[in-house]
Amino acid sequence: MTAAVDDELWSAIGDPIRRRLVDLLLAEGVGTPTSLSDRLPISRQAVTKHLAVLDRAGLVHATPMGRERRYEVDEAQLARAVRQLNEVGRTWDARLNRIKRIAEQIQHQKND
Amino acid sequence: MEFGKLEREIRIDAVPEIVFDVVSRPEHIKMWWSDDASFEPEPGAVGELVWGDRAAVEAITLVTVDPPRTFAFHWVAPGGELPGADNSLLVTFDLEPSGDGTILRVTESGWREKGWEAAVLEEAFHDHERGWDVFLPKLQGYALSVVAR
Numbered sequence: 001m002t003a004a005v006d007d008e009l010w011s012a013i014g015d016p017i018r019r020r021l022v023d024l025l026l027a028e029g030v031g032t033p034t035s036l037s038d039r040l041p042i043s044r045q046a047v048t049k050h051l052a053v054l055d056r057a058g059l060v061h062a063t064p065m066g067r068e069r070r071y072e073v074d075e076a077q078l079a080r081a082v083r084q085l086n087e088v089g090r091t092w093d094a095r096l097n098r099i100k101r102i103a104e105q106i107q108h109q110k111n112d
Numbered sequence: 113m114e115f116g117k118l119e120r121e122i123r124i125d126a127v128p129e130i131v132f133d134v135v136s137r138p139e140h141i142k143m144w145w146s147d148d149a150s151f152e153p154e155p156g157a158v159g160e161l162v163w164g165d166r167a168a169v170e171a172i173t174l175v176t177v178d179p180p181r182t183f184a185f186h187w188v189a190p191g192g193e194l195p196g197a198d199n200s201l202l203v204t205f206d207l208e209p210s211g212d213g214t215i216l217r218v219t220e221s222g223w224r225e226k227g228w229e230a231a232v233l234e235e236a237f238h239d240h241e242r243g244w245d246v247f248l249p250k251l252q253g254y255a256l257s258v259v260a261r
Binding site: 092093095096097098099100102103104106107110 | 118120121122124125126127130131133134135140143144145214216218220
């Protein structure tokens with residue numbers, strides 16, 4: 001796992017429009033810049049740019065279809081992004097559990 | 113879960129005044145987070161969290177010190193910069209009385225990739241530490257066996 005790839009992954013998913021694109025692709029299975037721009041308040045060109053960012057981060061894959069490209073979500077890479085996010089959550093869970101233990105110990109001493 | 117913002121909460125059987133001290137005082141932070149912590153508990157104060165023998169050092173800037181309700185600070189800024197609103201993560205502890213205890217809620221928001229980096233750094237550091245925990249007793253055992261020979 002290299003830092004460069006992870007930075008790309010995080011900035012790819014850090015943008016609300018791109019998250020919306022991933023949502024739409026997950027719900028519909030596949031999409032093209034045209035079909036996706038119909039569902040979003042942005043142009044087909046803008047959709048194409050966002051899809052390119054998602055593609056670079058490995059979150060979507062494109063296959064040529066006539067004059068357009070057909071996109072779908074790479075579920076393994078998406079799962080990896082979610083896993084990394086959960087990692088951050090677990091770190092805070094561990095800290096909170098330590099805070100709880102210390103505070104309860106102090107309270108206990110005060111009560112005695 | 114919303115991307116870019118982390119939220120966690122826990123119920124603690126201690127009054128908010130005690131929980132506030134534990135989350136906000138350097139001498140307690142040393143027990144649940146970094147190996148060393150130093151800062152003055154006032155908004156705007158700049159301090160640091162230190163791991164190991166300064167193997168990792170993170171500057172923090174306090175934002176809110178409102179006992180026993182809210183404690184907030186910025187941390188994880190790009191190399192050398194002081195953590196502030198535009199370049200770092202914001203950690204906020206909110207405390208809410210609940211019976212004899214406290215509901216402690218933590219949120220961490222800002223650049224998600226920074227939060228992840230920070231977590232990975234900390235994890236890597238503790239892995240390192242655990243490595244020594246395993247290695248030292250072995251070394252001790254080995255040393256004793258050498259003496260016995």
